[in-house]
């Protein structure tokens with residue numbers, strides 16, 4: 145048995161613990177661990193710029209754990225697998241399934257081709273708690289609303305499998321001399337804008353495990369209320385590690401289950417449930433990233449104001465809470481969930497810019513950019529998803545700031561132009577008396593923008609535009 149040569153194809157499972165496909169590979173023979181950057185998918189599906197940087201560091205970290213044996217390639221997977229199979233007399237190929245529509249299509253082709261070559265294939269679900277097809281309503285149709293999906297579907301389903309142990313590969317690795325190497329993937333940008341962003345992170349499986357353990361020990365006990373406060377570290381910040389599979393979702397689920405059950409733990413587990421829901425939506429609606437799930441939104445008269453879009457992207461809207469969120473994204477590659485909702489609502493409702501433009505910007509700027517979560521999040525905020533925030537729910541960034549950043553620490557951190565303004569005016573500096581602004585040297589329209597839209601007026605216009613959709617439905 146040990147003479148067999150097996151490929152483990154790493155994709156979004158960049159870890160050695162609880163990796164079912166890798167675990168299987170080690171039981172079959174000697175393992176050739178590979179990673180393929182497939183830049184062939186449509187522009188929409190290509191990995192965004194910030195995520196490419198994360199991927200670079202994540203591959204390096206994995207390569208270190210594999211005794212520098214990770215074989216890295218760029219190109220068409222069939223061409224690459226074909227030459228490796230011949231060169232190393234490979235008998236089996238193992239990988240963990242990816243649920244993005246383009247991966248599903250690609251895999252069908254690869255599976256057929258491998259079967260023709262008489263190569264054994266071993267596929268596993270390692271990125272979701274439940275097989276996405278297994279959670280269905282009694283009538284066999286997929287759930288469209290989160291609460292019944294999670295409570296009736298997931299919670300009545302079998303308990304997610306326990307994590308597998310860490311594999312020990314050191315004596316069992318096949319080294320490939322002909323691979324291209326991580327540097328050849330050109331994941332690091334020029335000029336190097338990534339350095340400031342990565343100062344906020346430390347990538348890799350070991351770090352991910354430590355972060356989970358600290359979160360469970362110190363922060364989850366305040367999760368239910370604390371998760372809405374962007375200035376505090378009450379959420380796990382595990383999203384990029386989960387996306388790249390440096391930590392498995394089952395590891396997180398079972399570690400949290402070990403804690404005493406309470407409303408904080410339940411609330412955290414239900415957020416993992418939202419992730420499962422997003423993947424289910426994507427699986428049953430492969431156009432989720434680009435097509436309104438509620439088709440009446442196809443008639444919506446989106447604005448094409450490029451100045452507004454640029455101001456939003458750069459955190460220069462003159463609305464401090466929105467600007468803080470957009471600058472957090474730009475500087476750190478991450479944005480707190482509360483802010484994702486506030487800036488999303490502002491783009492789609494106050495500026496009436498198509499949610500897909502926001503989705504694309506997030507895709508490029510987030511280190512946790514995830515096709516399912518990002519598309520579902522944007523459809524939710526725009527009101528065009530199946531279980532979406534209703535169109536008349538328009539977040540007011542001033543009241544949101546007062547409620548969720550009550551001491552102003554978050555806004556002051558990312559909008560230093562307003563650092564000294566009294567808290568009373570921090571979220572709406574245009575309301576501050578001229579004497580205060582003059583005294584602090586704040587000149588609206590010069591060293592901090594005037595608001596690009598009037599919040600009240602744009603809210604009314606949005607409500608009118610959204611309610612007209614109802615009448616237009618045929």
Ligand SMILES: Cc1cc2nc3c(=O)[nH]c(=O)nc-3n(C[C@H](O)[C@H](O)[C@H](O)COP(=O)(O)OP(=O)(O)OC[C@H]3O[C@@H](n4cnc5c(N)ncnc54)[C@H](O)[C@@H]3O)c2cc1C
Nearest residue numbers: 379380381382383415418419481484512513514517518521
């Ligand atoms: C417009 C918009 C876009 C989003 N884009 C993404 C994205 O590209 N990638 C991404 O991972 N999440 C996305 N989210 C969901 C959510 O904002 C992030 O998962 C969360 O902020 C990550 O921080 P955390 O790890 O500290 O979360 P925690 O609160 O600690 O939650 C733990 C994990 O649960 C999952 N999760 C939490 N909230 C959600 C949610 N609402 N939907 C789906 N899964 C969730 C994530 O995997 C997260 O890491 C988006 C939300 C919105 C409103």
